[in-house]
Amino acid sequence: MIEVQSLTKRYPTQVAVSDVSFSVREGEILGFLGPNGAGKTTTMRVLTGFLPPTSGTARIAGHDIVRESREARASLGYLPESAALYPEMRVREYLAFRARLEGVSGPELTRRVGDAIARCLLEEVADRKVENLSKGYRQRTALAGALVHEPPVLILDEPTVGLDPAQIIRIRETIRALGRERAVLLSTHILPEVDAVCDRVLIIDRGRIVAEGTPQELRRKLAGSPTVRVSIRGAVDASAAIRELPGVTEVEETVEDGETRLRVITAAEADVAEDIFRLAVSRGWILRELARESVSLEDVFVRLTHHDDTAKAPEESSASEAQA
Amino acid sequence: MRKVLAILGREWRAYFFSPLAYVILAAFLLVNGFIFYAILNYLATPGPKGQALVLLFTNTYFWIFNLFVVPVIAMRLFPEERRSGTIESLLTAPVSEGEVVLGKFLGALGFFLTLWLPTLLYVAILRSQTRIDVGPVASGYLGVALLGAYFLAVGTFASTLTKNQIIAAILCFGMLIPIFSVGLLESMFAGAGKDWLNYLNLWDHMDEFARGVVDSRRIVYYLSATALFLFLATVSLSAKKENP
Helix, strand or coil: CEEEEEEEEECCCCEEEEEEEEEECCCEEEEEECCCCCCHHHHHHHHCCCCCCCEEEEEECCEECCCCHHHHHHCEEEECCCCCCCCCCEHHHHHHHHHHHCCCCCHHHHHHHHHHHHHCCCHHHCCCEHHHCCHHHHHHHHHHHHHCCCCCEEEEECCCCCCCHHHHHHHHHHHHHHHCCCEEEEEECCHHHHHHHCCEEEEEECCEEEEEECHHHHHHHHHCCCEEEEEEECCCCCHHHHHCCCCEEEEEEEEECCEEEEEEEECCCCCCHHHHHHHHHHHCCCEEEEEEECCCHHHHHHHHHCCCHHHHHHHHHHHHHHHC | CHHHHHHHHHHHHHHCCCHHHHHHHHHHHHHHHHHHHHHHHHHCCCCCCCCCCHHHHCCHHHHHHHHHHHHHHHCCCCHHHHHHCHHHHHHCCCCCHHHHHHHHHHHHHHHHHHHHCCHHHHHHHHHHHCCCCHHHHHHHHHHHHHHHHHHHHHHHHHHHCCCCHHHHHHHHHHHHHHHHHHHHHHHHCCCHHHHHHHHCCHHHHHHHHHCCCCCHHHHHHHHHHHHHHHHHHHHHHHHHHHCC
């Protein structure tokens, strides 16, 4: 539904997006993840026809964004980062206006406006003026405006920014439901959002794609070796025995507050937690903690987009991995 | 065309949600109320008075008002959308730049004509009291509409050039002054030069319209100038997209 081929956008002073390629299928939600200023908004503005690309091409529902701009724009709904609305309009009026701009009219217009209001849970405020709405309702009104013409492609720039947690959960549910029958490209710099909403993630940094995959794949690919954290009551010499277990590559041991704490680093596919448990039982150690350290997407993200020299090497290797 | 109408309607209604609209409306009615008073005084003197309403369209205040108010009406058209960010969803909808320009221009023209609406009351009052020729009044309003379209097209173009409303208003004013005053130089020339400048003499044109003279050359001039500036506005809007 969205196909992007080596898209580049250059401003007079900088390259905002550099040779970006990806695609989004129908029924898929692609998360566009990156720090502020990474080029997410610029990419979206190019895809929606608001800015022309410097080079490269993209197709929205089969229509070239430059040569068939109007058809491409007709096939997509766009929620800009600003989620700007006309303050003097009522919610229903605004949605009717947006639908008319998309060429919807007559009874169809009433039906679609009603649908958008229901989908984005705007019934309570449908006849209120935008200027009197809370940030959450405005955001949802803007989202409703983007999907009122029921486009096959949705491009949402930070749809949950500025919302309270309850609103975030609701809007994510809405987006999930929308993603079942559409292609959705969603940008965010909030990591849990990606886990909660997206089927696939694209990490972009300084205008380039540095990683791509499902949240699970990214974690696995970038987590490094699985690690198990162990605490045992009293000072015991556990590290020697644990090091003997199959799959264990390294053990770090510290003793403090009357506890022996160990970090057990293992080979990729090994699961040593059960072995450690049996070992503890046979040795009579009192286990206070036995946990797998999971690498969060946050760690992956920080590792990929951290801009000092120590982090440079893994970033580059993962970039080549993603493109391979 | 439906899309143009949607933009027109939104634009026209938006005027009435800004205090500026009411300030303009109040000032306009004040000026015209004064002119109406002058017309009544004139009617109180002896002599034939069939064309007393000419005064409504040909007086210094009429020009001062149009030269100052049109830039203020037009200044918000694009800068406001750029500032608030609504321009992004407007231009990414499947509408062309031309449709956006036309819709906004017609919305502003609609507001301009709305300002003139209450003056129909003066016409009605005078007609109930004395004999008034309807023809010149109608052509006077036609002249107002054509002039308003021309000036607002200039204002629409000016408002595509900047993000700042004040600068847009000043640019518009700066363009309207030469457009208005070049025809006034007519008296300094003779022969072909004089004819040419007469073609551009807006003050004379309004006099003609107000006296009931509808010259098709005038209509062609106003409509083609309007079209030219709307075209420039469309080009400027597209160019802004390339280089925001």
